[in-house]
Amino acid sequence: MTQQLILDLLPSSPASLANFVAGDNGAALEALRALRPGRAIYLWGAAGAGRSHLLQAVAAGDDALYFDRDGDPAALKEIATAETLRYRLIAVDDVQDLDEAGQAALFALYNRWREVAATGTGFALVLAGDRAPLAMPLREDLRTRLGWDLIFRLELLSDEDRAQALRKRAGERGLQLSSEVMGWILTHYARDMGRLSALVDALDRYSLEKHRAITLPLLKDLLASSQPTEESDNS
Incomplete structure (x- = not known):
């Protein structure tokens, strides 16, 4: 899997004022x-x-x-x-x-x-x-x-604001994200909180489906499985 991710793999949560992470805004x-x-x-x-x-x-x-x-x-x-x-x-x-x-x-x-x-x-x-x-x-x-x-x-969210928002989103779903998973997401994924929240939601569903804990390999498996196949690209 390449480090350059396709940001449209996962749908964003519907936009609302309640789920906007304000930071300095x-x-x-x-x-x-x-x-x-x-x-x-x-x-x-x-x-x-x-x-x-x-x-x-x-x-x-x-x-x-x-x-x-x-x-x-x-x-x-x-x-x-x-x-x-x-x-x-x-x-x-x-x-x-x-x-x-x-x-x-x-x-x-x-x-x-x-x-x-x-x-x-x-x-x-x-x-x-x-x-x-x-x-x-x-x-x-x-x-x-x-x-x-x-x-x-x-203003753009600071990394600390994004990390706090991710932990809050995960906590709402009863999840704990390891420092390894958090660090990878913050470094390699979208800065937009809508997409970050959608990623946490997808991780939750995927871990339940696969009966596996949320780890960095599971995260990469999720993103790899979300990429369109060569066959679907040609259809």
């Missing part, structure tokens, strides 16, 4: 928990800091929308200009990747958000990007709008 997490219609939050930080996790978490309800780089800008603009607003919260991820049409749609959405902020049809706006508002590769009038309300920089 407690202020951002509390602001999202307290978010109300009429307010806006812009989150920025490096890949793996949890931007998408947080946006997907706050937009999980039936009255919320999550929009990312794969979304249709025309659909977002239609929402922004509709006579009746369907959503109480709209989350727009990866703002730095918006093309001209996407930027125009987000500009219209911001204007609508401000127009109805103090009314009964107000909605919350949560956005995320990989850099601070004024450094975004966007049209000038949109860059300034990113700073209209709250802004938080998300």
